[in-house]
Amino acid sequence: MREKLQRIHDLLLAAYGPQHWWPADSPFEVMIGAILTQNTNWRNVEKAIANLKCADALNAEAISGMDEANLRDLIRPSGFFNQKAVRIKLFCAFYIRHGKENGLKKLPAPRASLLEIKGIGPETADAMLLYALAIPVFVVDAYTRRIFSRLGLLSEAASYDATQALFMRHLPPEVSFFNAYHALIVQHAKQHCRVKPDCADCPLQQGCVFSENHDIYGTSA
DNA sequence: GGCCAGGTGTAAA
DNA sequence: TTTACACATGGC
Numbered sequence: 001m002r003e004k005l006q007r008i009h010d011l012l013l014a015a016y017g018p019q020h021w022w023p024a025d026s027p028f029e030v031m032i033g034a035i036l037t038q039n040t041n042w043r044n045v046e047k048a049i050a051n052l053k054c055a056d057a058l059n060a061e062a063i064s065g066m067d068e069a070n071l072r073d074l075i076r077p078s079g080f081f082n083q084k085a086v087r088i089k090l091f092c093a094f095y096i097r098h099g100k101e102n103g104l105k106k107l108p109a110p111r112a113s114l115l116e117i118k119g120i121g122p123e124t125a126d127a128m129l130l131y132a133l134a135i136p137v138f139v140v141d142a143y144t145r146r147i148f149s150r151l152g153l154l155s156e157a158a159s160y161d162a163t164q165a166l167f168m169r170h171l172p173p174e175v176s177f178f179n180a181y182h183a184l185i186v187q188h189a190k191q192h193c194r195v196k197p198d199c200a201d202c203p204l205q206q207g208c209v210f211s212e213n214h215d216i217y218g219t220s221a
Numbered sequence: 222g223g224c225c226a227g228g229t230g231t232a233a234a
Numbered sequence: 235t236t237t238a239c240a241c242a243t244g245g246c
Contacts, residue, residue, distance in 0.1 A: 034227085041226040044244060079243040083229085121229050141227050186227055196224095 002170040004153065008204060009177075012184035015203035019183035022131035024049075027101045029058060030132040034124045035087050036078040047077035060092040060100070087119030105133050122160045130182070136173035139182040140164045143189035150193065151204065 052058040114125040129135040148154040
C-alpha cells in the first residue's frame with residue numbers, strides 16, 4: 001500500500017507540479033481560511049480574506065473586539081456568514097487564550113482541543129494543525145474520499161478517521177509530504193474528479209489498475 | 222437556471 | 235447509529 005500511495009503522489013506531482021500550500025501570509029490567516037472554506041469555493045474565501053485585510057482586521061484581537069454584525073459583513077462573500085462569524089469568534093477567543101500558534105503547539109492534545117470548539121470539525125482542525133502549526137497529520141476532504149474510493153483503495157462509506165488512517169498508517173509523518181499530497185489531491189480533483197468525473201487525460205489512469213485485488217479500507221468504522 | 226464548492230451541527234428516523 | 239437537512243454566496 002505504501003508504494004501505491006507514494007506512486008499516486010508522484011503521478012500527481014508530475015502532472016501538476018509543486019502547489020505551495022497553504023496560500024496565506026501567516027498561520028493565523030491559514031486558520032481563519034480553514035473555517036471560511038468550509039463547504040465553500042476558495043474564490044469566495046479570498047474575497048472574505050481580502051475584506052478582513054482591507055479593514056485591518058485579520059488578527060485575533062481585532063476580530064475579538066469587533067461587533068459580530070461587522071464581522072458578518074466582512075466575511076459575507078464566503079457564504080454561511082452567520083455561523084462562520086460565530087465560529088471565527090469562538091476560535092479567536094481560543095487562540096488568544098492559549099497563546100497563539102506557539103501556545104497551541106504546546107498543548108498536550110491540540111487536535112482534541114480544537115475539536116472542542118463548536119464549528120471546528122476534523123477537517124478544519126487537521127488543516128490548522130498541518131498548514132498553520134506544522135504538525136504532521138493527513139488532511140482528508142471530500143475529494144480525498146472520492147478519488148481514493150474510485151481508485152478502489154477506500155470504501156465509499158469510509159469515515160473521516162478511517163480515511164486518514166489509510167494514509168497515516170502507511171506513510172511517514174512528514175509535514176512537507178502531507179502538505180504536498182493533500183494540495184495535489186485538491187488540484188487534481190478540481191480538474192478531473194468532480195462529482196461528474198472527467199477522466200480524459202487523467203494522470204491517474206495508470207493508477208486505475210489499482211482497482212483490482214486489493215483490500216478496501218474503511219468498510220467499517 | 223442549475224450545479225457545485227478544500228464541512229459542521231442538529232434533529233429525526 | 236444512520237440519514238436528512240440547514241446554512242449562503244458566487245463562478246461557471
